[in-house]
Amino acid sequence: MIRSCDCHLHSRHSPDSRETMAAHCARAAALGLDALCFTEHYDFDPQSLGHYHADDFFAELGRLRAEYAGRLTLLAGLEFSEPHNHPREFEAMAALPYDFLLGSIHYYLGGLFVGEMAARGMDPQLCYDAYWDQVRQMVAFGGFDAVGHLDFPKRYFRKLLYDPAALDDIFALMRKNRILLEVNSSSLRQGRDEPMPGEALLRQYISHGFTEITLGSDAHTAGDLYRDVPAARALAASLGLVPVCLIERKRYALASEHR
Numbered sequence: 001m002i003r004s005c006d007c008h009l010h011s012r013h014s015p016d017s018r019e020t021m022a023a024h025c026a027r028a029a030a031l032g033l034d035a036l037c038f039t040e041h042y043d044f045d046p047q048s049l050g051h052y053h054a055d056d057f058f059a060e061l062g063r064l065r066a067e068y069a070g071r072l073t074l075l076a077g078l079e080f081s082e083p084h085n086h087p088r089e090f091e092a093m094a095a096l097p098y099d100f101l102l103g104s105i106h107y108y109l110g111g112l113f114v115g116e117m118a119a120r121g122m123d124p125q126l127c128y129d130a131y132w133d134q135v136r137q138m139v140a141f142g143g144f145d146a147v148g149h150l151d152f153p154k155r156y157f158r159k160l161l162y163d164p165a166a167l168d169d170i171f172a173l174m175r176k177n178r179i180l181l182e183v184n185s186s187s188l189r190q191g192r193d194e195p196m197p198g199e200a201l202l203r204q205y206i207s208h209g210f211t212e213i214t215l216g217s218d219a220h221t222a223g224d225l226y227r228d229v230p231a232a233r234a235l236a237a238s239l240g241l242v243p244v245c246l247i248e249r250k251r252y253a254l255a256s257e258h259r
């Protein structure tokens, strides 16, 4: 039975993390977590392209699964950027024995990273409009289990430009293609007052008939593992949402954390 799982984290298999998988596992064991799902980046920007090697990832995960057998469930995930723009590469990855596939929008408007758009002082409305359009195209494409950090631009623009009509389209497509939302706690440790997404978007998600979410810290260091996930979980629970983890692409509700 899994009570606690961090379903979004990165190790040195991602271009923007230097942490070892072993350090994450040791930290998870120290925190008393039941499960971890590594979701390394698969990105197409010039700095990241070619960094991720699935065979190295699965080999290291296999060694750690043996070491932690009976103590910690270690799941294989992938955070794939803009799958709709890279269908052949996505299909090749989706054929591998992953437990969980996250689809995320990081790069658009000519391949810029969202944080770079904010740093350049680009018009937030323009960046948000293009962002929601990318998310819509991604969930229409489908083939993955959950959308990572749905309102990601708010991490960089420091405000949410909410577009309920665009989100109605997005949630309807997610229902059709059996895609869940992730509640990502990384915005909380970066000083924002709510996870990604926050309450308003989660309420709209629920209005489309959804009852489940996944939970993740998006940790790039072992020190950030599971950070603020309990707060994200509490918000989801207060709205009646059930946290799940995915094993072999199937959903399992997390048991209550109270032993």
Ligand SMILES: [Zn+2]
Residues within 6 Å of the ligand: 079, 104, 106, 148, 149
């Ligand atoms: Zn991401």
Ligand SMILES: [Zn+2]
Residues within 6 Å of the ligand: 008, 009, 010, 079, 218
């Ligand atoms: Zn991530």
